[in-house]
Amino acid sequence: MANLKLTKVRKAYGSVEVLHGIDLDIRAGEFVVFVGPSGCGKSTLLRVIAGLEDITGGTLEIGGRVVNALTPKQRGIAMVFQSYALYPHMTVYDNMAFGLTLEKGTGKEEIDRRVREAARILQIEPYLDRLPKALSGGQRQRVAIGRAITRDPQVFLFDEPLSNLDAALRVQTRIEIARLHERMEGTTMIYVTHDQVEAMTLADRIVVLNKGHVEQVGSPMELYNSPDNLFVAKFLGSPSMNILPATIESAGATTRVVPQGGSTVDLPVATPGSLQGKPAHLGIRPEDLSVSDDRAAPFRGTVVLTESLGEVTLVYIDIGRADEPFVAKLPGEVAMERGTRIGLTARPEAMRLFDESGQAIRSQMRRAA
Amino acid sequence: MPYAVKRTGFYALVVFIVLFSVFPFYYAILTSLKSGTALFRVNYLPVDFSLANYEGVLTNGVFPTNILNSVILAVVVVAISLFLAVTAAYALSRINFAGRGLLLLTILAVSMFPQIAVLAGLFEMVRWAGVYNTLFSLIFAYMIFTLPFTVWVLTTFMRDLPIEIEEAAIVDGASPFTIVMRVFLPLMWPALVTTGLLAFIAAWNEFLFALTFVSNNATRTVPVAIALLSGASEQEIPWGTIMAASVIVTVPLIVLVLIFQRKIISGLTAGGVKG
Ligand SMILES: Nc1ncnc2c1ncn2[C@@H]1O[C@H](COP(=O)(O)OP(=O)(O)OP(=O)(O)O)[C@@H](O)[C@H]1O
Ligand SMILES: [Mg+2]
Numbered sequence: 001m002a003n004l005k006l007t008k009v010r011k012a013y014g015s016v017e018v019l020h021g022i023d024l025d026i027r028a029g030e031f032v033v034f035v036g037p038s039g040c041g042k043s044t045l046l047r048v049i050a051g052l053e054d055i056t057g058g059t060l061e062i063g064g065r066v067v068n069a070l071t072p073k074q075r076g077i078a079m080v081f082q083s084y085a086l087y088p089h090m091t092v093y094d095n096m097a098f099g100l101t102l103e104k105g106t107g108k109e110e111i112d113r114r115v116r117e118a119a120r121i122l123q124i125e126p127y128l129d130r131l132p133k134a135l136s137g138g139q140r141q142r143v144a145i146g147r148a149i150t151r152d153p154q155v156f157l158f159d160e161p162l163s164n165l166d167a168a169l170r171v172q173t174r175i176e177i178a179r180l181h182e183r184m185e186g187t188t189m190i191y192v193t194h195d196q197v198e199a200m201t202l203a204d205r206i207v208v209l210n211k212g213h214v215e216q217v218g219s220p221m222e223l224y225n226s227p228d229n230l231f232v233a234k235f236l237g238s239p240s241m242n243i244l245p246a247t248i249e250s251a252g253a254t255t256r257v258v259p260q261g262g263s264t265v266d267l268p269v270a271t272p273g274s275l276q277g278k279p280a281h282l283g284i285r286p287e288d289l290s291v292s293d294d295r296a297a298p299f300r301g302t303v304v305l306t307e308s309l310g311e312v313t314l315v316y317i318d319i320g321r322a323d324e325p326f327v328a329k330l331p332g333e334v335a336m337e338r339g340t341r342i343g344l345t346a347r348p349e350a351m352r353l354f355d356e357s358g359q360a361i362r363s364q365m366r367r368a369a
Numbered sequence: 370m371p372y373a374v375k376r377t378g379f380y381a382l383v384v385f386i387v388l389f390s391v392f393p394f395y396y397a398i399l400t401s402l403k404s405g406t407a408l409f410r411v412n413y414l415p416v417d418f419s420l421a422n423y424e425g426v427l428t429n430g431v432f433p434t435n436i437l438n439s440v441i442l443a444v445v446v447v448a449i450s451l452f453l454a455v456t457a458a459y460a461l462s463r464i465n466f467a468g469r470g471l472l473l474l475t476i477l478a479v480s481m482f483p484q485i486a487v488l489a490g491l492f493e494m495v496r497w498a499g500v501y502n503t504l505f506s507l508i509f510a511y512m513i514f515t516l517p518f519t520v521w522v523l524t525t526f527m528r529d530l531p532i533e534i535e536e537a538a539i540v541d542g543a544s545p546f547t548i549v550m551r552v553f554l555p556l557m558w559p560a561l562v563t564t565g566l567l568a569f570i571a572a573w574n575e576f577l578f579a580l581t582f583v584s585n586n587a588t589r590t591v592p593v594a595i596a597l598l599s600g601a602s603e604q605e606i607p608w609g610t611i612m613a614a615s616v617i618v619t620v621p622l623i624v625l626v627l628i629f630q631r632k633i634i635s636g637l638t639a640g641g642v643k644g
Contacts (some may be wrong), residue, residue, distance in 0.1 A: 052536055073542035085533035089555040098551075099541035151541070 001186045002063035002076065002154035003028040004049065010057035011041075011048050018044050020212045021058065026205075028063075031181050031189045033199045035235070036209035042192045043159055045209065049190065050079050050157050062155060078148035079157040082164060084140045086132040086147075092119075093128040096147045111150075118146040121183070122176070138169045145180070156184070158191040162198065170195075178202055196238060200224075208232050230358035233283050239314060239327045241352075242289075246282040251275045255353065255361075257282055261319035261326070262299045267348050271361055280361070281354040286314070286329035288350035297343030299326060303336045317342065394619065401612035408609055422613035426598075431587045432614065435594035439618070442504055442590060443572040446511045447565050453512075454519035454564070455557070459549050461520070462528040463535065473524070480517030484577050487513065495582050506582040507590070511575060515568040526560040527553060562629045570622060591618045 004026040011019040018041050026032050034042045047053045049060065051072035059066050067075045078099075086095050093115055100111045119125045122142040132140055141161060148156060161177070162170045178201070181189055193199055199206050200220045208215040208223065208231070215235075216228040227233035234240045244259035251271040258264050259282045289299075301319035313334040316325040328344055336342070353361045400408065404419040426432050460466075461473060491510055500506040530553060538548045554561070579590045589597070595614045598607055 050540065052539065071542070072540045077540065079537070079540045081533045081537060083531065083533050085531065085537040087534060087537070087552055098538075098543075102542050102547065147537075147541075 001028045002188055004155065004188065004190075005061040006049075006058065007061075008058035009045075009048060009055060009060060011044055011053060012056045017056070018212050019048065019056075022212075022214055024207065024214065024217065026188060026190070028188055029186045031191065031202055031204045032207060033203035033205075034190065034192045034207050034209055035194060035196070035199045036215075037235070038194065040209045041212045042194075042209055046079075046157055046159055046190060046192050049155070050077050051075050052079075076154035077157055078151045078153035078155075079159070080141075080144050080148050080161045082160040084132070084137075084144045084164075086140060086143055088132055091129050091131060092124060092135070092143050092146075095132065095143055096150050099147065099151050114150045114152070115146075118149040121149065121180070122146045137165055138173060141165065141173060142176075145177075149180075149184075154188065156187055156189040158189070160193055161191075162193070162195070174198055174201065196236060200236075206236075208235060210235075226360065226362065227352070228360050230281060230283070230354050233352065233354070233360075237285055237287075239286050239329070241283045241285050242326050243354075244282045244284075244321070244326075246280050246353075248275050248278050248280050257353065259298075261301070261321045263296070265298050265348060265351065267351055267353055269353050269361060271353075275355070275361075279356050281356075281358065283352040283354060284346050285350065286327040287312075288346045289328035289330075289344045290346070291328075291330065291334075292343045292345040294343060294345065297345045299344040300341065301326065303338055303340045303342060305338070306334065306336050308333055315342075317344065397612045397615050397619075400608060401616050403609055422609040423617070426610050426614045426617065429610070431589075432594060432598075434587050435589050435591050436618065438504060438588060439573055439591040440621075442507055442511070443569045445504075445508055446515055446572040447568045449508070450512060450515040450519050450568050451561060451565055454516060454523045455549060455554065455561075457516075457520050458523035458527045459545065459553065461524045463532075473521075476517050476520055480514060480521075482513075484514070488577065488581060491578070492581060502583055502585050502588060504583075504588065507575075507579055510578045510582060511572045514575075515571060519564045519568055522564045523557065523560055526557060530556055566625060566629055569625065573618070573622065 004024070006022050006024040009019060009022040009024075010017060022045060034045060036042050044053065048055055051067070051070060051074075055068050060068055062075055062077075072079070087098065090098065096115045096118060097111050100106050100114065115128075116125070119128055122145060124139060124142050124146060127135060127139060127143075132143065135143065141164070145161070158177075162173055165173060174197075177191075181187075181202075191198070191202060203220055205217060206220055206223055207217050210231050216223060216232045223232060224236055227236065230243060234243065244261060246257045246259040248255060248271065249258050249264065250256040251273050253270050255267045255269045255271045255275075256264060257267060257280065262282075265282070299317070299319055301317040303315060304318050304325055305316040307314040307316075311332070313330050313332065315328045315330055315334065315336060317328065319326045326344075355361050396413075399413070399415055401422050402415065402419060403410075403417045404421045407417045461469060491513075495501050495506040495510070498506075498509075500509065534552060534556075535548055538552050543552065574592055575590075576592045576596070579593045580596075583589055583593070586594075591614070595611055595618070598611050598614065
């Protein structure tokens with residue numbers, strides 16, 4: 001049972017700062033996922049928490065104790081690496097037992113019990129005597145997870161543990177990790193990935209990182225439904241949200257917006273009068289769009305490309321904005337000729353408004369809810 | 370036709386190279402098996418077979434002690450060199466400290482000094498330390514040429530070991546010493562065997578230091594002992610005995626190389642393919 005508290009945590013390599021003051025509270029037993037584009041500092045943040053990188057500034061507390069100067073072991077963490085990082089010359093059993101054998105005061109029987117227990121949970125009992133090179137990728141990753149389990153850590157860290165596995169195995173192992181989290185009640189887990197599905201399905205809360213800053217922290221649905229800013233809005237969801245530059249024509253209890261490439265829409269969002277006439281951004285998720293025969297449909301254009309994914313079809317439409325097609329995700333199989341003119345519409349509640357700097361504008365009512 | 374020519378040419382070359390490199394040793398064996406005046410007849414096939422020379426060299430005075438000296442010396446030099454080199458390699462490959470590059474270059478530079486250049490200075494140090502005429506002087510002196518290349522080779526090898534394995538060990542709570550001993554060493558066998566063998570051969574064959582720092586017959590090592598083997602009279606050079614002694618001291622090297630042959634080969638390619 002340990003919570004984590006990061007206060008203004010900074011990390012610099014020489015003169016290059018890669019984490020610029022991260023504030024984060026992670027509750028005991030929570031499953032937190034770090035996501036963000038490549039190079040944003042996810043791994044660095046995880047390694048700072050692990051104690052593999054020292055902290056340039058700020059404090060890190062685990063279980064109420066400042067751990068800045070402690071070793072990974074003293075912090076009570078265990079880590080699963082992307083590349084498995086098993087000891088190649090040790091059997092699966094020895095790989096899992098290694099950390100325990102280094103502890104004074106853990107008897108042989110206790111070690112044996114814990115290794116076998118972990119092996120049972122992960123179903124790697126048949127391979128205990130094998131060397132890592134005689135295992136498949138999925139089995140190796142399970143051994144790596146097993147090695148972390150036997151240590152009985154307070155905080156479990158994963159750095160893209162599934163990215164070396166093929167698609168089917170990835171789903172299976174993801175489910176195993178979710179089960180593991182349920183079983184290891186009270187163990188805090190922090191998980192780095194850039195796979196959205198992993199983030200959405202595993203996380204209690206997601207932390208979106210960008211260029212060494214935290215963009216937003218919240219439950220998967222919070223982030224999906226009410227992103228704080230354009231970055232989060234575009235980052236989550238696939239394909240990502242359509243963003244149209246727009247002008248606020250009238251502010252007030254509801255807001256009238258004119259997007260580029262579309263016609264006027266009224267949003268149920270309250271805006272202060274000061275924004276009247278100001279530029280803004282209108283965001284619409286592809287899955288919120290539907291085809292409309294109505295001549296007044298706000299977005300009209302010609303079909304550029306369709307992609308059928310089976311259960312959905314992605315339709316790319318040229319609405320008159322150069323190089324930036326407008327994407328709609330329509331259910332089922334939709335046959336549309338290239339060049340067909342269609343109209344698209346979305347419920348006004350599903351459209352999102354961002355101010356010029358990219359911060360979300362939310363109605364007062366919604367914020368209270 | 371050109372194919373047959375190429376093929377013949379190729380094998381002719383092979384035969385030439387083999388002859389060229391093996392003949393001196395073969396001739397030494399032949400000579401060592403001759404006795405008396407047969408020594409001065411030149412022939413290239415084993416016509417004589419007498420073990421008298423071997424008997425002579427092994428029962429003659431201190432030569433067995435010389436062999437023992439060489440064995441002790443080479444083994445100790447290899448052990449100390451490898452221990453120091455492994456720990457140094459860890460620091461040089463995995464720990465970032467100021468002047469690391471300079472230090473590595475200095476180590477390399479040291480290995481380029483000709484032995485004769487450092488001889489006088491070393492002699493002074495040996496006298497000063499009071500180890501003149503003991504094997505300690507040679508153990509100390511041989512580090513000068515064994516350490517640079519063991520450190521270099523092991524540093525390069527260790528740098529290629531995946532960093533995550535070390536980090537996993539750190540997370541498991543291993544100290545740097547435990548990491549080196551229980552995680553790195555087992556992964557470095559090929560490199561250790563290769564460098565260890567080279568250090569062994571270098572220490573086993575070294576002549577100049579051994580001649581200079583030891584003047585006592587019973588403390589000498591084999592190369593010097595052989596060179597100083599003398600016959601019954603001043604004028605006679607005991608070729609038979611010298612050759613028998615040479616064969617005796619070459620055999621251990623050949624045996625070692627054969628034992629570790631597979632490891633050496635995998636050692637030389639180990640950087641390329643990581644398991
Ligand atoms: N040892 C280092 N020295 C200097 N810069 C570094 C070092 N390690 C990482 N960085 C920089 O820090 C930034 C963050 O790297 P990090 O590995 O945390 O990214 P990431 O979010 O994990 O990316 P990815 O999704 O590609 O794994 C990068 O810009 C990287 O270049
Ligand atoms: Mg990373």
